[in-house]
Amino acid sequence: MYIYEHEGWPAFRWSDGVLSAPLAAVRHRQGRLIGRMEALGFPLRSEALLQTLTEDVLKSSEIEGEALDKEQVRSSIARRLGLDIGALAPVDRDVEGVVEMMLDATQRYDQPLTKERLFDWHAALFPTGRSGMTRIKVGAWRDGSAGPMQVVSGPIGRERIHYEAPAADRLDVEMARFLAWFEAPTEFDPVIKAALAHLWFVTIHPFDDGNGRIARAVADMALARSEGSPQRFYSMSAQIRIERTAYYEMLEATQKGDMDVTPWLAWFLACLGRAFEGAEATLASVMAKARFWERHRDAPFNDRQRAIINRLLNGFEGKLTSSKWALLAKCSQDTALRDIDDLMARGVLAKDAAGGRSTSYSLVMV
Template sequence: MYIWQQAGWPGFRWDDAALLTPLATARLKQGHLLGRMRGLGFNLQLEAQLQALTEDVVKTSEIEGEILDHDSVRSSLARRLGIPAAAVAPSDRRTDSVVDMMLDAVGGFDRPLTAERLFGWQAALFPTGYSGLSKVRVGDWRDDTNGPMQVVSGPIGREKVHYEAPPAPRIPAEMDAFLAWFAAPPATDGLLRAALAHLWFVTIHPFDDGNGRVARAVADQALAQSESSPQRFYSMSSQIWRERAGYYAILEHTQKGGLDVTPWLAWFLACFSRAIDGAEADASGVLRKADFWRHHGPVSMNDRQRSILNRFLDGFEGKLTARKWAILGKCSPASAQRDIVDLVEKGVLLRNPGGSKNTSYTLGRLAAPSAAADAANHRDHTP
């Protein structure tokens, strides 16, 4: 018996006491990350958001076995976020469509979730109307023309059925109930609501294809609603991709069980916490750049100096030398040397051991301001 066959479906239950600690941990980490990100200047917030959303779009597709080009996704997002300098690669229709779906889910968090909006998301995943060589019913609920909707694995003739979704005639009523619940004022914590939305949607499995990606987009909208923000600095899809074996296992266990979904909620909260941990690590470069400009922003510099320092902070390969400075700045060796000497005298750059042609430079050490001073004196000096 599947969960949707249980008497009382979809009356999910859970043990609040069992979820108290993982929920508190997840909320604490979420608040810490959002606080750090929102303390950045606008330009660095955009950079962190671009990084997180790129991973989210790439990984939500990769979970389903579809590989998108990372640079194309980043460029598509950069153009839509208004960061043209980061749009360094072309993007195709398929990439742009998936990006549009993700940005609509997160950026349009305050818009009602409707059947028409879900149809648009699912259609965006299959702009040609095909998944590989198979025609996909888009912009409508599935009709089970080819038999019941099943999640299977294994070779043809020896398939293992992991899950069978409700029959097609039930979908309109099932989705009406789901959308009415999603539109109602939240009756539980926002993280738990996102976990329930993900589970409920993917259990109904209303589409021919794309159910997993749309379910994760629905959860992303619920998370954005819980934060009251269109910005996203972490990627649940990236973490689910890392833990995809556990993701599929807990889904199957839950969908074959009763209405007590405590294990699923506990897994989701733990996965969310690990996604926040990953975001902290991934954003270290952005935070380092913020610290650098907070400390050295008031120093008088020309535009070329600021531009090359940003390139250095972004982590280009190799050492910073006068020759490389001249190439990056498209200037003469003499101008490059003047730029560098000026920054060394101001403590922005330090000369590494070695001399003559082997001379290289690194960033000057940063003071560590107190949290109170950091909050009180913060200014966005990012060029």
């Protein structure tokens, strides 16, 4: 028996006694983090915002098994927010769609969440009208033509059904009730509302695909409302990606339980608290980048060198070799080696410890 089949659905209940202390702790850390970030100068705050939003988009997609190109995501966000990050990478339509949805949810958090807005988000996520090779119903509730909406795992023939969503003929009523609740004032804390909105939306599962990403965008929108600010300095999606197994297990247990959702709310608050810890790493990265450029503010870097250094400062994946330098900078191997030798002579780059057949290099950060 699923949660939506219980009498009284969706009248969720929870224990204030269990949640009051963790909620107070989360709200305190949330306020401290926002205060620290807002005390930064505009350039550092913009860089922290860009890093956070980039991680949010990347990790929310990774939760669903989709890997997006980091530079494309970063370029798309920077362009939409008017941030100067130098040369912008060409961006695919699917990346643009995910970025557009996430920014609409967080930058326009104070605008009503409506059926039409959700349809626009869904259409942005699936610009080709397909999920992988499968054609899906885009910009509309699922219609049930493909059978029951089930969350399954395992090989074909031995699938395990984790959850089956409400039938398609209930969606108009279910979503109208959800949207009315989301926009109505509530007596409880707005962070609790974010957690409930996430659970409620993903339980209804109104679309053929993309429900998880949209549920997390809805939760981010509610969290932005809890802060009264479009500035995002932490990523709930990035933390959920780290805790993906626990996330799915908690969702399944809650969806197969009764109307008492205290365990889900407690998990959400704890996960949010750990997301604030992740924000500290973002802040440290931003400060390290600022210190690096301050130390080298008078250095005569060429455009190739400056672009590659920024790639390294933004979290370059893998090891930097001369071949990768040539590929990224669109130059010859000889030119790449000259750029690298110049930076090594100035103490900007250093050779990594020997390993593998190719020599690799790292920035000197101290």
